[in-house]
Amino acid sequence: MYFDFDLDFLLESTYMRWTITVTFTIKRSERFMSVVSLKLTQISDTVIEDRFGVEHGSSEWYEALDQHYKWLLQYKISPYFCRWRENMRVLTYTCPWPADHPKSDEYYSDPRLAAYAVPYSPVVSCGDTAKDSLQREVEILRTKNHWRKAYFYLWDEPLNLEHYEGIRNMASDIHAYAPDARIMTTYYCGPSDSPLASNNFEAFLKIPEFLRPHTQIYCTSEWVIGNREELAKDIIAEIQPENGEEWWTYVCMGPSDPHPNWHLGMRGTQHRAVMWRVWKEGGTGFLYWGANCYEKAMSPSAEIRFRRGLPPGDGVLYYPGQVFSSSQEPVASLRLERLLSGLQDIEYFKLYASRFGRDESLHLLEKTGMYQGPERYTHEHMPIDVMRGEVFRTCRSDNNI
Template sequence: MLSIYNENEWLYPDTEVNKNTHAHLHTAQNAYIGFQCILDPQEKFKLCHIQMNWEVEQPIETEVFYLESITVDENTDLEFMTTLDYERCKTFVTRQAPFKVYDCLIPWEKVESYEKRIPLYIQFKVGEGTVGEVRGILKLFIEDESKQQKIVEIVIKLQVYDKRLPEQKDQKLGMMNFFCYDNIIKNHGVTLNSKAYWALYRLYVRRQLEMHCTHIMLPYAKSIRNEKNEVVDFDFTEVIKAGEIALEEGAPFIVGACIAHWGEWNDKGYYLLWEPSIAAESLEGYYQLKKYFCKWQSIVDEKGWNRRIMQSLADEPQVYNALSYRAIASVFRKCVPGVNIIEAVETFNLGGGIDIWVPKQDTYEKHREKFQEIQDAGEQMWYYTCAFPAGKIMNRSMDLPLLVSRYILWMVFYYGLSGFLHWGFNYYIGEDLYHEACCPHKGKKLPAGDAHIIYPGEKDVYRSMRYIAQRAGAQDYELFKALPCIQQEQVRRWMQKLCPSFKVYNTEVEQFESIRKLILES
C-alpha cells in the first residue's frame, strides 16, 4: 500500500510499488530535505489529516504535497527544440513522449479528490539546533468513500550533520530566473495593479527567494507618448512597486529589465523594446535610452537603491551585435554610473560592457579559457541554460533525469563560478501547461518545462519537483563553499565521478546519495 522513493528520481502514474515504508534522509541544519511516496490502496481514498511525531521535540517544519501529473507532449530533440521521433533522442531522455510525470506540488489540503493512487512529496525544513540522528513517525489519515478511516505510518530516520546552511543574506551563490509579469494576469485572472495582482507578485517573489534566487528581475517602464505617438517620457510606477516588494521580502538585489533586443539571432544591431523601428545604436536610440536611464537613475537615487540594484540591457549579446551592445552599455554607464551590468552572453568580446558575465553552458565549455581569463581579471562569471542546445546536456527539461536539475547547481561550484541564470521562471505561453508541458515558440516547441519551473494555482503558486531539485542544488553549493579549500578540491574530485561536464553525468541515485553523504561527512 505504501512505497517510499528518493526525491531525486521521477515518479510516474505507472511507477512500480517498492513496498519501502522507511525514509532515511541526510541533511544539514537550516535546510530543506524530503522524499516522495505513493499510497496505493486500490480504491478511492482521500487524505484528511497528517500528524508528525518526533521522538524528541525538534525545530523541524513538515509539509505534505500532492503530486499532480503533467503531460510531456514531445521529447527534447537531439540538437534543437523538441521531436516526436523517439529514435533521435532515446539515448538520453527518460521516456517516449507523450507521457505523464509527477512534477507539480499542490498542498495536500487543496486537493479535493484523488485517483486510486495518491502520490505525495513530504518536505522537512530542519531548523538550527538539530544535530545527530532524529527519529519520528509521520501518520497519514485517509478515508474511503464510506468515510471509513485508515492510518498509514511512515518511519522517518533523519541524520542531521553539524553543518549549517547560511542565511540568504550570507549565501555565496548568485541566481536569477527571468520573470513574466503579464503571466500574473493571464494565469490568475487578476487585474494589473490590483491588490490581488500585487499579493500574487509578492508570493512569486517568495517562491524565487526560497529557491535561492538572489536577483529579482523587474519589469521595464512603460513609454508615455504625445498626440503624434512620439515617446516623450517613461512611467516607472510598476517598476518601483515591484522593486519595493522584492526588497521588503528580503531580495538581496533587484535587476532592471532589458530595454532592447535583436530580431534574429545573427542581426548586427538591437532595437528598442518600446519602439522596434528604432535601432538602439542610432542617434534617436541614444536620445531615448538617455531619457530612460536618466529617469531610472533619479529613482534609484531617491529610493536609495544604489547598492541593491543591477541592470540587464539587451539579452544574449553575441559576436554579430557586440558593437551595438557596447553602444547601449556606454549610454547606461554615462547615465547610471556605479551600477553593475549582468547579462546572458554568447561572446567574450564585450569587455567594459559587462560586470557579471553569464555565458550559456555550452558556450562556456567551448570558450572556457577565454572566460577564465575574464574571471582572472576580477570579473564575476555565472552560466545559464535555455532551450538551445538540446540533446544530452544539462537543463531543467522534464524528460531528462530529475537529478540533472540538481547537478545544474553543482556545476557552478565544479567550474569555480558564482551564479546561475535561467530565463523561464513563469514564462509559459501555451493554453494548458498541465497537459502540454512543451511551450510553443516561433512555430516550434520548447523542451518540456523550459519556460517554467512553477505552476499557477488559485491564489497560489505551486512548486515543481524540478524546483525542489534546483533548490537542493543551491543548498549543496552553499555547503561546498563553506568547506576549507583543500576539502573543496576533494569535493570536485568526487564530482568527477558524477558530473565531469555539462554533457557527461551519472544519474544513478544511489551513487549520487553515497557521494553526497561523503561530502556531508567531510
C-alpha cells in the same frame, strides 16, 4: 529522501500532472541552506497579466506579481520580472514599485534576495521620461546598503552590431548616473555582421573586450562549452575580477540530453547536475530565462501548454495552482525542487572548500562519482549520499553543524 522521477508529462500536447503527497521530516542545519547568490530566474509579467486577467499597473496586478515573487523567493533564488521588447531587448525588474515606494526597501533588503534587477525605464507609466525615471531610481538606490546587489539586464543574446551598440548606449546612460552600476549581458556569439575573429569560439572569447566597460557581468550559454568543459578556463581568463567583472552561465533550450538541463523527461540527477556543473566550472552566478513561460491563456485554470518550438518544460518551473484545484498558490515542478537540491549540494561544497580549499572540493565531486563532466555524472543517488556523508564526517568538528 530522494525522488528520481518526474510526474510531469505531455499527452497529445496537453499538459497533465499527477500529485502524490509524501510527508516526512528532515532535520538540517541552517548552515546548509542553499546559496541564493547563484541563481536568478525570470517571471514573465505578461503571462501573469493574460492568465489572471489583471491590467498592467492596477492594484490587482501588483498583488499578483507580489504573490508570485514571494512564493518563488522561498526556493532560495532571486526572481525578477521581465517584459520582452523588440530585437530581444528586455525590461527587467525585481520590484514592480519604484525606488521611492516603501515596498522597494522591503523587497531589496530581504536577506534571501541575493541580487535584484533595476529597470532601465519605468515599469508603469508615470509621465516621466525614461532617463528622468532612470536617474531618480539610481540616485535613490545608490544611497542604500543593498545597492551592492543591484544589476541591470538590458538585452538578451545580442546577435549583431546594432544589438551590441544598443547595449553600449543604454549602459552609458546608466553609468552616467552610477559609474559603479553592474550591467549583465547574456550571449552565445559575437556580432554576426562583424566577426571579431576567424572562428566562432575565438570571436566568442573576445566579447568581454568588445563590450568593456559597458558590461560587468558576462553571462554565457552552457551550449557554447558543450562537452569541452576545459573551455571554461579560456572564458574565465578573459574576465577581470579585479575590476569587478564576473562570469555567469545559463541554460535554455540547450544544451540537450545527455547534458544537464531542466527539460521534462531528463533524469533527476541530470536536473540536479546543472548546479554541480556551475560549481566545477567556477562561475559566480547562474541565470535561467523563464519560470512561468507557458503558451498564452486567458484563465488561471486553463490547461498548461508548453511553448511551441521549445523542448517540453523549457522556461517552466512552476504552475498556477488553479489548474489542479481551487488553491491559488502556485505548484512547483519537481524540477524546481531538484534545482533547490542542487543549490544545497553547492552549500556542502562551499563548506568543504572553506576547510580544505576549492581544489579539494572539486576532487570530492569527482572521487565520489557525482560529477566529472557534462556527459559523465551519476545516474544514481548513492554518490550524493557519499559526498554529503564525507562533508559531515570531515567537518563535524564545526560547532555550527
